[in-house]
Amino acid sequence: MADGRFVAYYRVSTERQGKSGLGLDAQKKAVADYLNGGDWSLVGEFTDIESGKNNERPGLAQAIERAKLTGATLVIAKLDRLSRNAGFLMNLRDAGVEFVAVDLPNANRLTVGIMALVAEQEREAISARTKAALAAAKARGAKLGGFRAGARPDPAKGLAGIKSKADDFAARVLPVVREIQASGVASLNGLAGELTKRGIKTARGGSWTAASVKNLLAR
Structure with missing residues (x-):
C-alpha cells in the first residue's frame, strides 16, 4: 500500500x-x-x-x-x-x-x-590518467588554461548568471504549468494553488502567488 x-x-x-x-x-x-x-x-x-x-x-x-x-x-x-x-x-x-x-x-x-561500481571505477581510472597527463604537460612547461591573477569580476556576467538561473528554473516549471492549464485551470490564482498543491516551490523556496506565476509565464 x-x-x-x-x-x-x-x-x-x-x-x-x-x-x-x-x-x-x-x-x-x-x-x-x-x-x-x-x-x-x-x-x-x-x-x-x-x-x-x-x-x-x-x-x-x-x-x-x-x-x-x-x-x-x-x-x-x-x-x-x-x-x-x-x-x-x-x-x-x-x-x-x-x-x-x-x-x-x-x-x-x-x-x-x-x-554501477565497475563502470565508476573505470571512469575514475580515466580521470586519474587525464590528471596525470595534465600534470606531466604542466611539468614540461605547457601553458594550461585558468584564472588570470588580478582579473576583476565582470558585473555583467554576474547579472547574466542570475538571469540564466531564473530562465533555467522557469524552463523546469513551465511544463508543469502547461499540464495544469491543459486540465482546465486558467487563472493565476488557480495555477498558484495547483503548483503549491503539487509541492513545487518558487525559485526562492517560497509559496506561489498570482504575481509569481505571472512573472514565470512572462519569462
Whole structure:
C-alpha cells in the first residue's frame, strides 16, 4: 500500500513498441498495482523509447526533475532490463530522489551503486590518467588554461548568471504549468494553488502567488 506523491518512469526499447503500447501497458499496470490502495497521487508519467544503441534517456531526466520539484518518489516499472547500464544506474544513484523499482522492490541507492561500481571505477581510472597527463604537460612547461591573477569580476556576467538561473528554473516549471492549464485551470490564482498543491516551490523556496506565476509565464 503506497502513500505520498509519485512520478512514474517507463521504458520501451523500440518506437514500434511505444506507439503500439506493447510493453508499455504492462509497465503501467505494474505501477498501478504497486500503488493500489493508500493515500497517493501520481504527479507525472514519463517514457523513454529507445534502442539498445541509444544511451540518452530524456524521459528519465524529466522524471527525476519532476520528482525533485514535487518531492515525489520515483517509481520505475522495470529496473531489471536496465541493470547492466552503468550510466542509467549512476544517474539514478546520484539523482538525489527516493525511488522504488516495482520489479526489484529491494533495490536502493546502495545496491544500485554496487551495480554501477565497475563502470565508476573505470571512469575514475580515466580521470586519474587525464590528471596525470595534465600534470606531466604542466611539468614540461605547457601553458594550461585558468584564472588570470588580478582579473576583476565582470558585473555583467554576474547579472547574466542570475538571469540564466531564473530562465533555467522557469524552463523546469513551465511544463508543469502547461499540464495544469491543459486540465482546465486558467487563472493565476488557480495555477498558484495547483503548483503549491503539487509541492513545487518558487525559485526562492517560497509559496506561489498570482504575481509569481505571472512573472514565470512572462519569462
